[in-house]
Amino acid sequence: MSIEDNGLKSGSHLEKVLKAGHFAFTGELGPPRGSNVEEVIKKAQHLKGTVDAVNITDNQTAMVRMASWAASLLLIQEGLEPNFQMVCRDRNRLAMQADILGAYAHGIRNMLCLSGDHQKFGDHPNAKGVFDIDSIQLIGMVKKMRDEGQFLAGGELDGPPKLFIGAAANPFADPFEWRIYRLAKKIKAGVDFIQTQCIYNMEKFREWIKRANDMGLTEKAYILAGVTPMKSVGMAKYMKNKVPGMDVPDEIIKRLQGAEKGRVAVEGINIACEQIEEFKEMKGVAGVHLMAIEWEHKVPEIAEQAKVLPRPSV
Amino acid sequence: MIVAKRKPFDEIKKMIEGHKKVLLAGCGTCVAVCLAGGEKEVDILNTELDMARRLDDNPIEIDTITVERQCDMEYLADFDDIVQEYEAVLSMACGVGVQFLAERFPGTPVYPAVNTTGMSANRAIGWYEERCRSCGRCVLALTGGICPVTMCAKGLYNGPCGGTNQGYCEISSDQPCAWFKIYERLATQDRLDSIMEITPVVDWEDQVPRTLIQPGYKKPETEDID
Numbered sequence: 001m002s003i004e005d006n007g008l009k010s011g012s013h014l015e016k017v018l019k020a021g022h023f024a025f026t027g028e029l030g031p032p033r034g035s036n037v038e039e040v041i042k043k044a045q046h047l048k049g050t051v052d053a054v055n056i057t058d059n060q061t062a063m064v065r066m067a068s069w070a071a072s073l074l075l076i077q078e079g080l081e082p083n084f085q086m087v088c089r090d091r092n093r094l095a096m097q098a099d100i101l102g103a104y105a106h107g108i109r110n111m112l113c114l115s116g117d118h119q120k121f122g123d124h125p126n127a128k129g130v131f132d133i134d135s136i137q138l139i140g141m142v143k144k145m146r147d148e149g150q151f152l153a154g155g156e157l158d159g160p161p162k163l164f165i166g167a168a169a170n171p172f173a174d175p176f177e178w179r180i181y182r183l184a185k186k187i188k189a190g191v192d193f194i195q196t197q198c199i200y201n202m203e204k205f206r207e208w209i210k211r212a213n214d215m216g217l218t219e220k221a222y223i224l225a226g227v228t229p230m231k232s233v234g235m236a237k238y239m240k241n242k243v244p245g246m247d248v249p250d251e252i253i254k255r256l257q258g259a260e261k262g263r264v265a266v267e268g269i270n271i272a273c274e275q276i277e278e279f280k281e282m283k284g285v286a287g288v289h290l291m292a293i294e295w296e297h298k299v300p301e302i303a304e305q306a307k308v309l310p311r312p313s314v
Numbered sequence: 315m316i317v318a319k320r321k322p323f324d325e326i327k328k329m330i331e332g333h334k335k336v337l338l339a340g341c342g343t344c345v346a347v348c349l350a351g352g353e354k355e356v357d358i359l360n361t362e363l364d365m366a367r368r369l370d371d372n373p374i375e376i377d378t379i380t381v382e383r384q385c386d387m388e389y390l391a392d393f394d395d396i397v398q399e400y401e402a403v404l405s406m407a408c409g410v411g412v413q414f415l416a417e418r419f420p421g422t423p424v425y426p427a428v429n430t431t432g433m434s435a436n437r438a439i440g441w442y443e444e445r446c447r448s449c450g451r452c453v454l455a456l457t458g459g460i461c462p463v464t465m466c467a468k469g470l471y472n473g474p475c476g477g478t479n480q481g482y483c484e485i486s487s488d489q490p491c492a493w494f495k496i497y498e499r500l501a502t503q504d505r506l507d508s509i510m511e512i513t514p515v516v517d518w519e520d521q522v523p524r525t526l527i528q529p530g531y532k533k534p535e536t537e538d539i540d
């Protein structure tokens with residue numbers, strides 16, 4: 001069946017899973033700092049069969065890595081479905097549209113539209129940040145290309161990219177009161193799914209998702225709750241103190257500190273799995289996005305413990 | 315006003331190392347107010363260069379002049395009768411002044427002694443904060459009088475991004491988040507509606523050299539009018 005007559009926007013596996021009402025489970029893979037294909041393939045093997053789609057980060061934390069579209073293609077070759085991330089920091093509107101078309105032409109079907117970490121964080125801190133358009137405008141641009149078959153400037157394009165359009169949301173960054181309206185703007189711009197920032201403050205997240213439900217936003221886009229298991233007390237403290245927009249309550253740190261020697265990572269995974277159990281039951285949450293940063297090999301174990309296996313075939 | 319910062323001394327010294335007779339030109343408006351290139355700064359630089367070159371056993375003759383504005387034809391006329399006496403001009407004006415001077419005297423090398431750093435407000439003596447990038451498409455009406463192009467490190471039109479950190483920007487805990495401030499101000503004024511709508515993609519107007527001709531005026535017929 002062609003995507004025109006099946007009611008799907010992209011026909012991506014992730015879209016089908018969500019549309020069928022399954023609780024989605026997505027993973028993440030950071031491309032290598034080099035052209036090491038083996039590293040991508042090795043990481044991908046841990047994710048195969050355990051997640052519905054894999055986010056491929058785009059020069060994350062402003063560090064140069066293999067292009068996200070290129071690593072996405074490697075994933076397709078390995079039989080996984082990528083979620084191609086694109087940040088506004090590194091490309092202008094011409095390059096973005098060109099990459100979107102190229103990505104789609106090579107089989108990429110999901111795309112995540114992001115502002116991008118400021119270049120100051122990365123390995124080229126004095127690079128010129130592009131930010132020709134912002135993440136909300138990027139969502140609108142992809143939607144226009146997909147649904148109207150037009151470039152941003154209005155010219156007709158030959159072969160619209162039928163992409164499932166995603167974006168991020170951070171329920172925890174200031175001002176909290178505004179965050180739900182920012183989500184509303186992303187949905188208005190045309191986003192199909194949202195993956196949130198890593199959630200540790202469950203109370204605040206419950207409040208945010210309640211507002212999203214009350215405003216009818218969860219009816220308009222699928223919300224995937226972001227989960228990152230803590231590997232160590234040091235990581236938890238770093239996330240709390242050093243990562244902007246991250247909200248790590250003291251209880252999480254105390255619980256990790258209370259774990260027996262050598263069992264801190266296990267406790268981190270326990271916390272993550274408890275969260276996932278709650279998300280499964282939480283109104284308005286359509287799935288989980290697991291960001292096991294440089295911990296891809298733990299994903300099968302986490303998926304098992306979180307009882308999200310086997311993944312649905314749709 | 316336009317603000318500028320004097321270039322490192324060694325860089326200035328190197329620029330003019332091959333010259334024996336130089337005119338050091340100050341500008342009496344913006345760069346004088348921001349303490350970078352007015353009469354006083356011209357005198358200081360003159361003294362420093364003179365001493366350094368003497369120590370190098372390579373003396374230099376420097377005369378100084380400070381005009382009202384180097385970005386104005388009217389004041390540049392003051393240079394007409396004297397420029398030919400010098401091998402080069404070292405200008406302490408902003409980039410506009412340096413270029414205008416260089417354009418008027420195409421046979422004479424004109425060197426910049428300052429780095430122009432923006433359009434800033436005078437927070438206190440010697441303390442200037444950038445507020446405008448002259449994008450040519452002012453959105454301050456929508457954003458509560460806080461410029462997202464200048465004050466947001468990513469120049470976002472639909473912020474704040476996810477990096478807002480307790481009211482500060484992800485780039486530094488000293489830099490307030492522009493969009494946090496915009497939100498707060500509009501909330502205080504009960505005007506949050508103005509940022510509820512999506513601001514569309516910007517048609518950048520600062521990607522080519524811009525010429526401004528005010529209504530009722532026209533470009534002069536000849537280029538050498540002064």
